[in-house]
Amino acid sequence: MTSRLLLQNGATRSLCYIKLVNARSITDKRLMHNSSTLLAEAKPRMYESLGAPEVEQKYQARRIKGKVQKGVQPQSAIDDIVKSKWARPGNSDAARSTGKRKGGQDITLRQQPKPTDHHPEKHAGEAPKLHQRHVEKFTQENKHKGDIKRSKKKEEERARVLEQERLAALKYERELKAEAEAKERKNKLEQAKAEKVQRDVYIPEVVNVSNLAKILGVRLEQMISTMQALEMPNTKHDHMLTADESSLIAMELDMNPIVDSQAALDLFPRQQPEDMSIFPSKPPVVTIMGHVDHGKTTLLDTLRKSSVAAGEAGGITQHIGAFIVDLPSKKRITFLDTPGHAAFSAMRSRGANVTDIVVLVVAADDGVMPQTIEAIKHAQAANVPIIVAVNKCDKHGADPHRVKQELLQHEIQLEELGGDIPSVDVSGLTGKGLDELEENIVTLAEVLDLRAERNNTAEGVVLESNIEKGRGNVATVLVRTGTLKPGSHIVAGNTLCKVRSMTDDKGKPVKEALPGMPVKVIGWKELPNAGDEMLQAPTESVAKTVVANRIAKVQRKQQLEDLEVINDKRRRQREQVEAERNAERAYKKEMWMFHQGLITQYPETLNKRLSDIQVSSTPEEEAEDKVKELRAIIKGDVSGTVEAVVDCLNGLHTPEVRVKVVSSGVGNISESDIQLAAACDGHVIGFNVKADKRIQQQASVSNVPVKSYNVIYKLLDDVKASLYDMLPPIISTQVNGEATILQIFQITVKGRETKPIAGCRITNGSVTRNGRVRVVRNKETIWEGELDTLKQVKKEISEAKKGLECGMAFEGFTDFKEGDIIQSIQTIETPRTF
Secondary structure (H helix, E strand, C coil): CHHHHHHHHHHHHHHHHHHHHHHHCCCCHHHHHHHHHHHHHHHHHHHHHCCCCCCCHHHHHHHHHCCCCCCCCHHHHHHHHHHHHCCCCCCCCCCCCEEECCCCCEEECCCCCCCCCCCCCCCCCCCCCCCHHHHHHHCCCCCCHHHHHHHHHHHHHHHHHHHHHHHHHHHHHHHHHHHHHHHHHHHHHHHHHHHCCCEEEEECCEEEHHHHHHHHCCCHHHHHHHHHHCCCCCCCCCCEEEHHHHHHHHHHCCEEEEECCCCCCCCCCCCCCCCCCCCCECCCEEEEEECCCCCHHHHHHHHHCCCCHHHCHHHCCCCCEEEEEECCCCCEEEEEECCCCHHHHHHHHHHHHHCCEEEEEEECCCCCCHHHHHHHHHHHHHCCCEEEEEECCCCCCCCHHHHHHHHHCCCCCEHHHCCCECEEECCCCCCCCHHHHHHHHHHHHHHHCCECCCCCCCEEEEEEEEEECCCEEEEEEEEEECCECCCCEEEECCEEEEEEEEECCCCCECCCECCCCEEEEEEECCCCCCCCEEEEECCHHHHHHHHHHHHHHHHHHHHHHHHHHHHHHHHHHHHHHHHHHHHHHHHHHHHHHHHCCCCCCCCCCHHHHHHHHCCCCCHHHHHHHHCEEEEEEEEECEHHHHHHHHHHHHCCECCCEEEEEEEEEECCCCHHHHHHHHHHCCEEEEECCCCCHHHHHHHHHHCCCEEEECCHHHHHHHHHHHHHHHCCCEEEEEEEEEEEEEEEEEEECCCCCEEEEEEEEEEEEEEECCCEEEEEECCEEEEEEEEEEEEECCEECCEEECCCEEEEEECCECCCCCCCEEEEEEEEEECCCC
16 A cells, blocks of 8 residues: 555656646746646545545645745645545535635636546445445444345346246247147138139030029029029029029039030920910829838729739838829829838838829828828928828728827828818728729819920939849839830930830830820830939930930049048148147247246156157047948849838948948849959848859858848848847856855875865855856955866765855965855856847
8 A cells, every 4th residue: 555655646746846847937926826726736636536535634734835835824725635635526615626816816727527436336425434335334233234135136136037037938928829820720721722622513505593503513592592692683493594604603602614515415304384284184193101011002902903912022012113093084193102111211202202192091000100200201391282091991990080180290180170181081902982082182183283295305203223134224214294205315314225115014015105104114224223313315425425424423523522531631631740840849848948947847748749649540530440340232123122221221330330331233143242242251132132053152152141032121130130240249247156165175186285175065056067166255356267176075076056065176276265255157148239
């Protein structure tokens, strides 16, 4: 410290010497006085600025005595120095140094900078000794106060930083979530746009609204609403549309229109003329509907004076029969006989849609049954008038009035009960009431005024189709309008026919088929399906083009379905990849939060998250993979029967087993059916068809089961039994007897080897030597297995009954104790059913 002061004093002397020499050169005495005063004031300020404020007053006075002007007292100079030395920046009294001229005028000297304490905690105007820093540092009672305050500030700062990090993490998480949601929405929109496959539709140059709806595959109501949305002025069903209008409607329905008259060529039924009174009348088409075994076919046999019911397998109708009945009044009625079995619902629906009048047959002794209710619904859905025929009225115990009361519950209000539906009490065996039934049918037909045009191309519907030996493909067609003649080219579904010949229901050749007449048409290229619409083409080339276009349309539809499946699989793969990426990002974020102390639980591992996401198939697909299948190839005599059998077999399924129809067709069982069944490990089921000896031998060699049936319910019962065998059985355990271990004996087996024997008493039932047993201790099974020995004294016995004492040894078990219970058990497997 002393050396530092000496250096500072030396520097100060040099500075003062230079200033004094400069002052001597000035002759003006007033300047000399001002210089001396300036020197006196500058030295203490220099001391203070150099960090040496504690200089003794004597030393300061000794340095100033020789420099000040005569007449100025040294003590006053010292006081000025002390005053200026301890003055603070805010003290206005020491802010200026003043002097006087000879004339008595005051002069103001240049303001000098004041020393300042630059500590960050010190505020302006605070006394140096009272500064909080000095108080905390030098006061004894506050010696550690500063440390506590600093630690508290550090904790507050750390808490503030942690809170900022937590808020930043939450903000980052919200941003990531919002970004992921936005990205997901964008991806879904793009994916939906990419996967949305537009169906190509071929549109002709000119087409009416009704036919365009059929081309586009939409309902007429939807077509009209679309046209109204497009603000088209005319939306009638027969309004003709141009190609531009049709294309606009197709694009509105999200389809890709292609204007191609050749590719869009198709046949459509004509619209019914508004004035039908100019056309001749046609015989009414009457469909007989009702429950199975209610006498429908017998009733028709009496009407047509034949015996069809006697030749039917099982006494039930299993296909649609169509025939014409000539009345004594020279009027004709076309009857359609539909099956009543539950399996033939599609046939009943088809019969209701092609008929003019429905005769609902209800047995007086049986009442309203499930198929009766179904027939009522079909007739009401088709908006067809109904005539109720209460059959078997002559049977003992019949109650027609009860049947009519039951029909009221199903909205069948008869005329007798104040409704508008006629009813007739009939008997199919005796013919009672048939004349009245015919009269009601003719009267209702006259009220309906059934007419149809004849001088035009034929239109109708296929009722049945089958393969006849010597004739080939044959289809029963009901002509609805126009006239069908031999040599005509007709189209039904995806097949065509050049009519070679036609026969009526009695097998007689027919030269022309008028409206309302059912005929068998021979000459089909392939068998049409039952229910297909039959339309006549002007030429053979048009018929071929129409069939080719329909086949191409079916293929395009199948391709679209396959493409949708592929797109769905790709979508699931993309979703899985995106889920894996999100899981990886979430894992990284949670790990960062764990290391930052924001969460305390260690995150789930990445491999486990990815294993949960990586699923090869959907739950529905996994469930389908676990289902056992009974594969079947179905062959039948007519297409309608095959359709009914396939529908019934498809309905036989549970979550564990099901029937899968691999192939179906009309005709006898062929060699290709056996090969297909062998390839897919399936069964061949024939309905009203048989397999010859050569086919049966091939089936036995290929180990393919082949079964033929002629009654539908027998077929269904056998298939159900096969499905029952595929179901895992219900395993149950039955206790046949019990024994209690009273004492344990040790017997010598070989040499010195001993073996424990359980001395038991049979307390219930019996215990057999070859049966399974289990050892129960404290109501818990500790062992289950076979008996090694069962003896009474030294005699081997096969069975021990109640009350008998015997000895038992068990195979591979010796840890039994006194008091254990031995139970003789039997495992029973019970076959499962639906």
